[in-house]
Amino acid sequence: MTKQAGGPLAGIRVVEMGQLIAGPFCGQLLGDMGAEVVKIEPPGGGDPMRDWGQGDPKTWWRVIARNKYSVALNLRSADGQADARALIAEADILIENFRPGTLEKWGLDPADLRASNPRLIVVRVSGYGQTGPYATRAGFGGIGEAMGGWRGIVGYPDLPPARMGVSIGDTLAATYGCIGALAALHHRSVSGEGQVVDAALYESVLQVMESLIPEYAVAGTKRARSGSTLPGIAPSNVYPCRDGEYLIGANQDMVFARLCDSMGRPELADDPRYATHLARGERQEELDALIADWTRSQSVAELEERMIAAGVPAGRIYDAETMLADPHFAAREAIVTVDDPVRGPTPMQGVFPKLSATPGSIRKPAPIEVGEDNDVIFARWLGTKMER
Structure with a gap:
């Protein structure tokens, strides 16, 4: 089988308007699979993820922003909104993880965006989803983990609920958002029409809670915190x-x-x-x-x-x-080294899952400066130079 360069999503254009983890991790997954991802950041400080992580220098941004281009736009201004609409009109996928109603407040209602670009797929990641009585509440990953049932069963029974050492609620929502985008791309290939993907943090967690709901609804059994074991599964x-x-x-x-x-x-x-x-x-x-x-x-x-x-x-x-010392990780490229222009060779997790014919890749290190790609993206996507 001959491998094709560029990844399975080569030629797909993505605008990422999210921040922190849930939206950007969805963008990372699509970018790793070959999509061209343009990340819109607020001028000045950019995405707060640039300053997140442990150790010095901070390296989390180097992972979650790889394969992305940075464009600086003030989405609270009319000019920034107009520039965003112009880019979105050329995009296949828009990702956002703001509180529901924020895009509409900025004049970027997905219904209007899709009226101008009917093939557009909009991935909306939020705490509680776009509908329902809790939709407009602020919701971070930990809240989704609690509401979805995860936090309640993690830890020891004589201690308060524990958390994982990673932001599992955010990354699950991002992954389900990515799955939804891929399904929507297939539907578009048949129908020519895009659609909206609604990925809620709490529902993403709920999806991996196995039989927690029917165990209670049918048998009256509530799962509880059990430390390092799963009750009834031994050894x-x-x-x-x-x-x-x-x-x-x-x-x-x-x-x-x-x-x-x-x-x-x-x-x-x-x-x-x-x-x-x-x-x-x-x-x-x-x-x-x-x-x-x-x-x-x-x-x-x-x-x-x-x-x-x-x-x-x-x-x-x-x-x-x-992990870094284990030959199996190296043999499967589970960990790869990216040549970062500022930090030098930087090991990080590789592209996953692995495709035999159209493998993804890390083609570009994370952007260093906020808005460093304004000119190249406006020229490539719009055939014009950004004036602002």
Whole structure:
């Protein structure tokens, strides 16, 4: 199979008017797949994401703004709104993650934009969606995680709800917004018509909550915080070693038997207390304690060697340091190095998912200056020079 350069979305033009994470991550996904993404930023400071992240220098912007061009427009002014309309008239997709009603207030109502450009797809990411009694409320990712059910089940039962160390609500909404845009592109290829994609933070979280709703509605069971385990799924936990921790997932019958063999306790696989999925779930704490007694006597490396040989799904708890040192990440280009004009070679996550015929790529580092691409984009898209 011959690979085609540029990615599957080569030739697609995207205007990104969002800020922070949810809208811009959607733009990153489309840009990684080959779309030309023009990010509209407010003059001066630009997107606050330029100053987000840990360490010095800040590098989060280098990831979320890659493959994008920066155009500075004041969307609160008539001139800025006119320039935005001109660019959107040439675009295939518009992304925005402002509070519902903001675009309309700026004279950029999607209905009017689509009247001028019927093929336009508008991805609207917001806390609660574009309709409903909560639509106009301010909603950040953490609020969506709470309302969608995520926060309520993360952490330990004797402690307040915890959060993940990443902005999962924002990135889920961005991902669903991207999926919606791709579906809308297919529909447009058949009908010639664009449409509006409505991606709410709380609903994006709700989509990954598995059977939480029917478990309660049908069986009256409420999921609760359970720490590092999933109730009834055993053994599947992080276990202590002499020099660290190691995750083992051996909850299927045949896999559990292989784990028992590697422990030197093959009889446990036939023990009525542990022989079935339901039995192991009922004795979850007891079984975890038994396995932990065995793993404590081994180093992480020793345990890993045993698990690989036995064919038991297991793995180390990775951090950035171990990821950068792992040959599997390098072999699959899960981490790539981008030559940043300011910060030099900058490792970051690669393009994902991987397509065999039209792979995406990181073609351009994140813009350094706010509005640095004004002239090139106005010339390329509109055949004119930006006067303001």
